[in-house]
Amino acid sequence: MSRGxxxxxxxxxxxxxxxxGVSGIGVVAxxxxxxLVAALxxxxxxxxxxxxxxxxxxxxxxxxSLGVNIQHVHVASWFLSGALAGxxxxxxxxxxxxxxxxxxxxxxxxMAGSVLGGLASxxxxxxxxxxxxxxxxxxxxxxxxxxxxxxxxxEEMIPIVLLFTxxxxxxxxxxxxxxxxxxxxxxxxxxxxxxxxxxxLLTG
Numbered sequence: 001m002s003r004g005x006x007x008x009x010x011x012x013x014x015x016x017x018x019x020x021g022v023s024g025i026g027v028v029a030x031x032x033x034x035x036l037v038a039a040l041x042x043x044x045x046x047x048x049x050x051x052x053x054x055x056x057x058x059x060x061x062x063x064x065s066l067g068v069n070i071q072h073v074h075v076a077s078w079f080l081s082g083a084l085a086g087x088x089x090x091x092x093x094x095x096x097x098x099x100x101x102x103x104x105x106x107x108x109x110x111m112a113g114s115v116l117g118g119l120a121s122x123x124x125x126x127x128x129x130x131x132x133x134x135x136x137x138x139x140x141x142x143x144x145x146x147x148x149x150x151x152x153x154x155e156e157m158i159p160i161v162l163l164f165t166x167x168x169x170x171x172x173x174x175x176x177x178x179x180x181x182x183x184x185x186x187x188x189x190x191x192x193x194x195x196x197x198x199x200x201l202l203t204g
Contacts, residue, residue, distance in 0.1 A: 009099035016094050025094040032091070033126065040122055053077065105156055112159035116166050118173030128173065132159050
């Protein structure tokens with residue numbers, strides 16, 4: 001029902017159901033994510049069309065020369081992207097308030113999580129998203145306790161800092177790190193490169 005009042009955001013938490021005091025979306029959302037990750041992994045790595053999509057992402061012209069229908073792959077990619085975005089749009093308002101510029105904030109968090117986990121890995125993106133979310137809450141709480149509540153207004157800068165740090169140290173994300181071959185020298189080299197990147201950024 002229209003009340004003639006312009007709104008810049010909305011929240012649908014009142015439409016959520018509860019089981020023994022537990023929010024339904026708090027249970028449904030993680031289960032949905034796990035099911036989708038498993039389904040996408042099977043689709044992309046075990047089905048012919050999924051492998052064709054991965055081949056197209058790697059080298060479109062080579063995939064076309066091998067007989068892959070590029071147009072069908074593009075349509076399927078857009079369909080999957082739109083369907084997953086629509087699902088996220090249905091879940092998020094049940095958990096938190098949204099606004100007309102909420103997508104800008106969400107985009108930074110998503111990009112930080114994806115880059116941190118690795119753009120070529122579905123599982124890595126989930127791990128990266130969890131790390132970014134935990135880092136935002138933990139670091140903000142720690143800094144607010146140590147420095148004051150004014151730090152809270154800079155909470156949204158944490159994913160940006162993480163994104164910059166990962167791109168400077170390991171652009172392919174944590175899934176690309178060869179942990180068995182990791183060494184103190186490698187860590188020092190990564191920190192050195194990060195320091196150089198920061199100096200270049202600050203000095204213009």
